[in-house]
Amino acid sequence: MNGFLDHFASRFVHIDRDNLSLLDELYHEDILFTDPLHRIRGLSALHRYFRAMYDRVEDLHFDFQGQDLVREGEGYLRWCMSYRHPRLAGGRPVSVEGCSHLRWEHKVHWHRDYFDAGALLYEHVPVLGGAIGWLKRRLA
Known part of the structure; x- marks a missing residue:
C-alpha cells in the first residue's frame, strides 16, 4: 500500500458537483489530465x-x-466507475472498469486514465450501441 495513492483515492471518491475544491487539494496547478x-x-x-x-x-x-x-512518485489505481445519464442506456446505471496512471510530487501533475470508451459511452447510445453490439458479436 502507498500512502499517497491511499490518500488520493480516499479524497477522490468524495468529489462531486458541490465540492470541486477537492481538485485543488489533489492536483498541481499545471496538471496534464488525459x-x-x-x-x-x-x-x-x-x-x-x-x-x-x-x-x-x-x-x-x-x-x-x-x-x-x-x-x-508514480503509480496506478484500478477502479470501477458508475454513472447514470438520462439519454444513455435508458437512464439505467452504466459501469466501466479502468485504471489511472498517476505521477506526483506533492500533488498529481500527470494523470492518464485508461478505459474502454465504447463501454463507457458509445455502446449505450441508441442505434450506435446496437451496431457496436452486433459488430462485437460478429468478431467474437
Missing part, C-alpha cells in the same frame, strides 16, 4: 471539465479496487 476522450492542461481547465461532467451525469461514483506503485 483519457481516451480528452486532453486537459491546467487546474482551471480540469475544474471546467469536472463541472461539465457533473452537469451531464447523475450518480457518478468511483470504487477503487487496487493500486500498484511503480516507484516513488
Whole structure:
C-alpha cells in the first residue's frame, strides 16, 4: 500500500458537483489530465471539465479496487466507475472498469486514465450501441 495513492483515492471518491475544491487539494496547478476522450492542461481547465461532467451525469461514483506503485512518485489505481445519464442506456446505471496512471510530487501533475470508451459511452447510445453490439458479436 502507498500512502499517497491511499490518500488520493480516499479524497477522490468524495468529489462531486458541490465540492470541486477537492481538485485543488489533489492536483498541481499545471496538471496534464488525459483519457481516451480528452486532453486537459491546467487546474482551471480540469475544474471546467469536472463541472461539465457533473452537469451531464447523475450518480457518478468511483470504487477503487487496487493500486500498484511503480516507484516513488508514480503509480496506478484500478477502479470501477458508475454513472447514470438520462439519454444513455435508458437512464439505467452504466459501469466501466479502468485504471489511472498517476505521477506526483506533492500533488498529481500527470494523470492518464485508461478505459474502454465504447463501454463507457458509445455502446449505450441508441442505434450506435446496437451496431457496436452486433459488430462485437460478429468478431467474437
